Amino acid sequence: MVAVAALAWTLTAAQARDMGVEPGTMGMAMPLFLALWLAMMVAMMFPSVAPVALTWARGIARRSTGAVRAGRTAAFVCGYLLVWTAFGLVAYGLLALTGDLVHDHPDAGPWIGAGAFALAGLQQLGPLKNICLRHCRSPMLQLMRYAHYRPLARDLRVGLHHGLYCLGCCWGLMILLVPLGVMNVAAMAAVAAVIFLEKLWRHGPALSRVAGVAFLVLAGLCLVEPLQDWLLPGLTTDGTPMGPMEDTDPMDDMRAAA
Template sequence: MAVIAALAWTLTTAQARDMGVEPGTMGMAVPLFLALWLVMMVAMMFPSVAPVALTWARGIARRSTGAVRAGRTAAFVSGYLLVWTAFGLVAYGLLALTDALVRDHPDAGPWIGAGAFALAGLQQLGPLKNVCLRHCRSPMLQLTRYAHYRPRARDVRVGLHHGLYCLGCCWGLMILLVPLGVMNVAAMAAVAAVVFLEKLWRHGPALSRVAGVAFLVLAALCLVDPVQDWLLPGLTTDGTPMEPMRPGEPMDDMGARP
């Protein structure tokens, strides 16, 4: 899983270098966006979910061969990634809406950014975050209950359930990619680091609260002109509004505008 995460980071970095940071979906069609989103989730989330996946596979199949455990781990991860792929559709809708708003009303960018940071900050400090983070940090009790599930598709179901807890814990952090830019590698790395430390560091809950307060401060700073260029790269177009994709406009082989 570490090797797969490293490969995903390599692919994401290469793709981001070619695409740059622009508002919204950057003209990507839904299939291309979901493919890139899935690679991003593998890069960002695998380091923190790997211990849970391996604990489940080793615990439930401890008398099985390595190949069986690997297969069960893959099933767990598949269920987990299904959750984040579904959230990718929500993210695409938010980015498409942001794209339209920024293109038609450039002055709305700072307010959208302030709203995104404020929402992330409130989520970090809210009760749902605490419940989901507690599960992600100490999943053993829940994993023990999952052991009583019927064997058919059990591993996928466990991955789905854990993915939902993970989504409840991290969706606010992912929303930050709207103002920071969905293909902003530095922002992705920072979010991935926060996710990893929240779940695996002994001071993770405290870090979560500190991050929440910091996001609320950044929400206020989004309305200050001098910091908008570096704080809201995903909501600016360098003075050149993006043209909407017209029906019949040619696309490249990946489903994006050439």
């Protein structure tokens, strides 16, 4: 899974280099966006979910052959990715909406960014985050319950359930890709690092709360014009902040063209 994640990072970085960071869906149709989103989720989420998949495969199928364990792990991963693919539909809708909004109303960009950071901060500090993060950090009790599921599609179902917990834990962090840019590789790496440390580092819960407070502070800073290039690359066009537009005299434009 780590090797697949490394390959996904390589493909995503290469694609991002060709596309750049722009508002909205960057003209991508939904099928293409979902394919790229899936590669991004593999890159960002596989390092942190790999220990859970390994624990499930070893604990439940310890008497099976390596091929059987690999197949069951693959079913677990498919269920997990189905959840994030479904969330990709939500992400596509949000990006399409915000992209249209900042093009039609440029002064809305900073407010959208502030709202995204504030939402992420509140989610980090909320009770749902704590419940889901506890599961992701210590999934053994839940995995033991899964062992009593009927064998038919059990591994897929386990992956779905764990994916839902993971989504409940991380959706706020993914919302940050709206202002930071869905193809911003540096932002993706930062979000992936926070997710990894939250789930696997012994100080992960404390990090989650610190990140929540930091996001609330950044929400306010999104409204400070000199910082908008840094905080809102996903809400800008050609490097120009989507802030208020200056009025121009049409005669000046005609004279300049002449």
